[in-house]
Each structure stands twice: as structure tokens, then as C-alpha cells.
Amino acid sequence: MKIDELKLRLGQILAEEEGDGSVDWQSVAGLSDKLLGELQLPMPLIVNEYLRGAERRRQDGVYGHAQRSQLLHFLRGH
Numbered sequence: 001m002k003i004d005e006l007k008l009r010l011g012q013i014l015a016e017e018e019g020d021g022s023v024d025w026q027s028v029a030g031l032s033d034k035l036l037g038e039l040q041l042p043m044p045l046i047v048n049e050y051l052r053g054a055e056r057r058r059q060d061g062v063y064g065h066a067q068r069s070q071l072l073h074f075l076r077g078h
Contacts, residue, residue, distance in 0.1 A: 001039060007075050009035050010047065014071060017057070017064075029054040046070045 013031045017023055036051040050071045057064030 006035075006039070006047070010050070010071060010075060013051075014068060014075075017054075018068065023058070025054060025058045044074060046074045 009031075013028060013035070016031065017028050032051040032054050036048075039047070039051075046067075050067055053063075053067055057067055
């Protein structure tokens with residue numbers, strides 16, 4: 001998968017998560033699992049952690065904010 005497609009799909013998941021305040025965590029997890037299944041190793045660590053971390057982000061707002069910030073940094077830096 002090319003980096004542009006990866007960034008687009010990660011951005012879609014991030015948008016779902018940062019929507020109007022009512023996050024559909026099942027959708028976030030489903031989109032994350034689908035993308036994770038399509039990616040090949042190695043992948044950037046933050047991408048791997050973000051795609052695997054939906055449940056932890058749902059439970060821990062501080063962790064979620066930090067992980068979303070790291071992902072945004074990745075999306076803007078590549």
C-alpha cells in the first residue's frame with residue numbers, strides 16, 4: 001500500500017474518532033482491523049499501535065489524546 005493511501009485511510013479512522021463527540025468505537029475498531037489486515041510489516045510503530053489501540057483509547061482519554069497527537073504528527077510529517 002502506498003503511503004498516500006495509508007494516510008488517507010488513517011485519516012478516515014481518525015475523523016471517525018474525532019467526530020462530533022459521539023464516537024462509534026465499533027466502527028473505529030472495524031476500520032482499524034480491516035486496514036491492519038491489509039498492511040504488511042514492517043510498518044511505522046505509531047501506525048501499528050494506533051490500529052491496535054482503539055479499545056485502550058476508548059477507555060483512557062489521556063492515552064487516546066496522546067496517541068491521536070502522535071498519529072497526526074506522522075500524517076503531517078511524511
